[in-house]
Amino acid sequence: MSSPPDHPPEAAAGPAARGYHAFEDPVHDRLLGVILALGAEVWNLRERLGLLESALARQGVEVSALIEELALDPERAPAMAADRDAFLARFLRAVSAD
Amino acid sequence: MPELPAPTQEQAAHFDYLEGLRGYNYTVHVKGILDAYERATTADRAAPDTMDEAGVIIAPSPLYRFAAATQHLAQKMGWAAARRSLEGHTNQLADVLNRMPAEPRGRLVLDPALELPEYYTERDSEGRDDIHLVPGGYWGDPLVGPVYERGGALYRMAWRTGYTGSPPGALVAFAKGAPSDDYRRILDLGCSFGGLTMALRQAYPDAEEVVGIDISSAALRWAHLTAEERGLAIAFEQRDATATGYPDSSFDLISGFLLLHELSAEILDAVMAEAYRLLRPGGHIRFLDMPPYAALPPERAFLQSFDCEGNGEAFWDEFLSRDFKAVLRACGFVHVADGPLDYEEPNYWGTAALLRTGEFRLENRWVNQADKPAG
Incomplete structure (x- = not known):
């Protein structure tokens, strides 16, 4: 078990405690910042994948229908489920660590 | 630009x-x-x-x-x-x-010795x-x-189309709304990137000179480049609006856009006193800024106050709580008036962050104007 911090909470909060914070605990502002930044990355990936499909289609390579088909392919289902479970385990490790 | x-x-x-x-x-x-x-x-x-x-x-x-x-x-x-x-x-x-x-139409005059x-x-x-x-x-x-x-x-929710690609219509409408059609020398205080200065130049093409001053050399440089690219003859000069160094009665219209709320009460008083000095008798001042809290319903005034802490607007509350018309009268100005800019723009989101609801509200652009007595 770690010992309690020997500095006051406002110092522990670090840079987010400087300037504006909307929530009583500035850590919540920082967490929201992480979520919004992740949102930006997710949107970029979604857009880029959409563009990739469009670019391939322009080159005569139609992949969109094939992607839909593969998503429901029963033969791929076990591998996809395993990938998903591994992803969730990594993603939620901080929550389930105890 | x-x-x-x-x-x-x-x-x-x-x-x-x-x-x-x-x-x-x-x-x-x-x-x-x-x-x-x-x-x-x-x-x-x-x-x-x-x-x-x-x-x-x-x-x-x-x-x-x-x-x-x-x-x-x-x-x-x-x-x-x-x-x-x-x-x-x-x-x-x-x-x-x-x-x-x-071969510039206007000029850029920087003052490296100016103390910020x-x-x-x-x-x-x-x-x-x-x-x-x-x-x-x-x-x-x-x-x-x-x-x-x-x-x-x-x-401004327009990154793909740009905002200052041409002076925004509201600024041109504001510039044209001054009481006279015939100004000889026009000054834009705290002009930053020159949006209003360019609108003033377009609104008064026959004016002898349109001058924009600011204390930021980087902003003035960009304003100058933009104005020159548009073929607008404007003098951009690095000067402090509290002590410009221009002679008395140098201008017949003095204007400003989103400047007032950036100044402490002390600095604002000094800028208005300087504006009074710089105006010729009978000249006009005209500013476009935020509506004062008193002009808004209480809940909207509270939402507007977010920018003070939430957007680094140090003097926002101080200015918007103040009776600016009384400030102008104390300087000696007459015919002091204020109100929303008469310019409908349904796609305008507003400037204050949390006053934005996607619905156009006329009072989100607020005009203050006054005259120097004719003497």
Whole structure:
């Protein structure tokens, strides 16, 4: 078990405690910042994948229908489920660590 | 304006995301805050009389906290994204910034000896956010012009179409709304990137001279380049609006856009006294800024106050709580008047962050005007 911090909470909060914070605990502002930044990355990936499909289609390579088909392919289902479970385990490790 | 380097797909996606995030925050969250407020006050049958009382209802709500935090974070992300999209092009941009027109129509006069006031440069040392959350403010970064051009358009929900590509219609309408059609010398105080200065030049093509002054050399440089590219003859000069150095009665119209709320009461008083000195007898002053809190319903005044802490607007509350018309009268101005700018623009989102709901509101642009007695 770690010992309690020997500095006051406002110092522990670090840079987010400087300037504006909307929530009583500035850590919540920082967490929201992480979520919004992740949102930006997710949107970029979604857009880029959409563009990739469009670019391939322009080159005569139609992949969109094939992607839909593969998503429901029963033969791929076990591998996809395993990938998903591994992803969730990594993603939620901080929550389930105890 | 000088052409900016095109963003990459990833940068464009980031801008789109931030624009969408803000739009959602305004049209869903801020609108939701106002709807909840209306329900609460209708149910209680005791609508608050003051913005502080309205704040007691609004501020604790999770939706307000979330909307405020999102706005603040999106603003920081926007400036960072704008800066990042230009950082790979610093040499190219340096060339643009240093390439002065061979035969300029106007002029750029910088004063390296001008001492910048502490209130303008020392935010961070006080633990306050930089003005508008622009890292380093508007004065230290030579790229501040391009960063503002891109980040400012993003703030105005128009990053793909740009904002200052031509003077916005509202600024031209404001410029043309001055009492006379015939001005000889016009001064734009705190002109920053020259948006209003260019609108004034277009509104009064026969004026002998249109001058924009600011204390930021980087902003003036960008304003000059933009004006020259548009073929507008404007003098941009680095001067402090509290002590310009111009002779008495030098101008017959003095104007300003989004300047007043950036000044402390002490500095504002000094700027207005200087404006009075600079105006010829019978001349006019005219400013476009935010509506005072007293002109808004209490709940909207409270939401407007967010920018003070949430957007690095150090003097926002002080100015918007003040009786600016009394300030003008104390300086000696007459025919002092104020009110919303008479310019309908349904797609205008507003300037104050949490006054934005996606619905056009005329009072979001506020005009103050007065005359110097004819003598």
